Amino acid sequence: MAFAFIFPGQGSQFVGMGQALADAFPAAREVFDRVDTALEQKLSDLMWTGEVDELTLTANTQPALMACSLAAMAALDAEFGVNITDAKFVAGHSLGEYSALAAAGSLTIEDTAKLLRIRGNAMQSAVPVGAGAMAALLGASVEDAEAACAVGSEKGIVQIANDNATGQIVLSGEVAAVEAAAQAARDAGVKKAMMLNVSAPFHCDLMKPAADAMEGALAEACILPPLVPVVNNIQARPISDPDDLREDLVKQVTGRVRWRESIEWMAGDGSVDTFAEPGCGKVLTVMLRRIVKGVSGNQLDTPDALKAFAKEIKG
Known part of the structure; x- marks a missing residue:
């Protein structure tokens, strides 16, 4: 073993x-x-x-x-x-x-x-309270998440924070950018994209x-x-x-x-x-x-x- x-x-x-x-x-x-x-x-x-x-x-x-x-x-x-x-x-x-x-x-x-x-x-x-956010993408591949981040980045900083498991990826960054990325993921057919209740936007720039x-x-x-x-x-x-x-x-x-x-x-x-x-x-x-x-x-x-x-x- x-x-x-x-x-x-x-x-x-x-x-x-x-x-x-x-x-x-x-x-x-x-x-x-x-x-x-x-x-x-x-x-x-x-x-x-x-x-x-x-x-x-x-x-x-x-x-x-x-x-x-x-x-x-x-x-x-x-x-x-x-x-x-x-x-x-x-x-x-x-x-x-x-x-x-x-x-x-x-x-x-x-x-x-x-x-x-x-x-x-x-x-x-x-990061000042309220300036950052995180979102979980369920059923998404890394490529799906990166494509969503590319859309969201037009609004500010957003990137993959956690590649946790197959179909479980977390995004992090500025609120508007994360929200835009989450919406882009939904529009692309990702199973679920939900904002998380977190105290700070961890693992991002x-x-x-x-x-x-x-x-x-x-x-x-x-x-x-x-x-x-x-x-x-x-x-x-x-x-x-x-x-x-x-x-x-x-x-x-x-x-x-x-x-x-x-x-x-x-x-x-x-x-x-x-x-x-x-x-x-x-x-x-x-x-x-x-x-x-x-x-x-x-x-x-x-x-x-x-x-x-x-x-x-x-x-």
Whole structure:
């Protein structure tokens, strides 16, 4: 069995996230404590008993999702003997790439939490409220989405933000441009084009101020070679050189999340037949079914799920 860990991005959060892991496993609890200390905030309290509106603030959501993923990884290792080096690759969706790097030993948990706090604040403040928008195109190909963006670009900035799965593409940019692109997609016969309720237009050129902020923050961060290769969002191929990882984390802020291609590569050239999603929910596990056939997906968000996965891996 060849497997990869895939780490979720924004949208998987919910109040109560990770509490079952912290209650069941001391190693998981330690991860939450380390993140709380690094941020000088009881983020774990917000995650478990806080208000959903505060949890969904980008500056809180990003480190919270990372903490949940790394808590699951710590418990897998300490309680069940499943180590990151048992995996062939790691990958993460948007902010999940930071979780992947921390899991693979490239970043410390503390540095990852601080970087994601900077990233969350920078992305939220990069564009004035109401100036940006995102839209999901369902049933669209990349070519359909690019054609829609070409029409929308007459109104301003609009580009593909996420190539999530076969027939699931997200656009991002200025409001008028995204609306025009969504309408162009409908006119072209795309199954569904709907505006999304988001706090900012992520992964487009409007995020340039956030990319600049991350370039400065990452320049000072210690990034080590990962223990297993990281299939990153920018190249959709395995990367291990710290300088390349650092450069692509900056590009990722304004660049396309090439998730479909990443999964296709791991399942194809990478020969991965099993994927495991540590942390929160099953967003990426569900996407798998739309991208490749014949692979196994595992959501690792409860003590029982961790135990079952470890049994599958270890036999």
